[in-house]
Amino acid sequence: AQKITQTQPGMFVQEKEAVTLDCTYDTSDPSYGLFWYKQPSSGEMIFLIYQGSYDQQNATEGRYSLNFQKARKSANLVISASQLGDSAMYFCASDEDAGKSTFGDGTTLTVKP
Amino acid sequence: SAVISQKPSRDICQRGTSLTIQCQVDSQVTMMFWYRQQPGQSLTLIATANQGSEATYESGFVIDKFPISRPNLTFSTLTVSNMSPEDSSIYLCSWASGIGLEQFFGPGTRLTVL
Numbered sequence: 001a002q003k004i005t006q007t008q009p010g011m012f013v014q015e016k017e018a019v020t021l022d023c024t025y026d027t028s029d030p031s032y033g034l035f036w037y038k039q040p041s042s043g044e045m046i047f048l049i050y051q052g053s054y055d056q057q058n059a060t061e062g063r064y065s066l067n068f069q070k071a072r073k074s075a076n077l078v079i080s081a082s083q084l085g086d087s088a089m090y091f092c093a094s095d096e097d098a099g100k101s102t103f104g105d106g107t108t109l110t111v112k113p
Numbered sequence: 114s115a116v117i118s119q120k121p122s123r124d125i126c127q128r129g130t131s132l133t134i135q136c137q138v139d140s141q142v143t144m145m146f147w148y149r150q151q152p153g154q155s156l157t158l159i160a161t162a163n164q165g166s167e168a169t170y171e172s173g174f175v176i177d178k179f180p181i182s183r184p185n186l187t188f189s190t191l192t193v194s195n196m197s198p199e200d201s202s203i204y205l206c207s208w209a210s211g212i213g214l215e216q217f218f219g220p221g222t223r224l225t226v227l
Contacts, residue, residue, distance in 0.1 A: 035215050043203050045156075045218035091155060100146065101216055103156045 002027040002094045004104035012110050013082045021077040021107045023092030034075040039089040082111045115140040123223035126196055133192045134222045136206035141186035150203040162189040196226045
């Protein structure tokens with residue numbers, strides 16, 4: 001089974017600044033996908049960004065980018081120009097066989113005005 | 114992408130009772146999953162809901178406690194049986210369009226067991 005590690009239980013960032021949320025993974029599969037989800041206090045899970053193990057370039061989606069370093073097995077999420085609405089729990093996840101996902105413990109991000 | 118809804122959105126139940134959570138997708142999807150998120154924790158996969166066959170349960174979860182139905186490609190139910198306070202969690206269903214692709218989650222069901 002795959003393992004996802006998020007070492008930052010909580011992070012603070014000033015509004016309009018960038019923040020990096022760490023994620024490392026452990027898998028022996030040559031083909032895998034990595035995902036980031038956002039969970040606001042309402043509890044819904046919102047898909048943010050995806051990186052495939054064979055993708056040559058780092059994924060980007062608007063203000064979200066994924067700093068994918070395959071040799072180090074890390075897939076950090078970078079949020080640029082933070083907004084107050086970015087305050088939420090963020091989960092890193094990887095796919096397993098048959099489409100199942102393994103989730104990290106999450107990082108609580110607080111954006112300060 | 115298909116929109117997914119869950120009912121109920123929240124419930125407060127008594128110990129020893131059962132609750133059935135419904136998950137509806139507005140188009141046909143192949144893969145559906147049920148997750149549990151205990152307070153302050155991450156998501157844990159309960160089972161994969163297979164259309165036309167029994168669900169595939171993860172280690173630590175059994176059919177007697179969490180029976181799942183998947184009668185068609187747009188609908189699934191999860192029952193939390195003989196509930197105890199330890200079952201108080203958010204239960205989420207999700208779907209994926211294929212292996213290695215992102216999952217889309219329902220809004221979740223917040224369950225409190227007294």
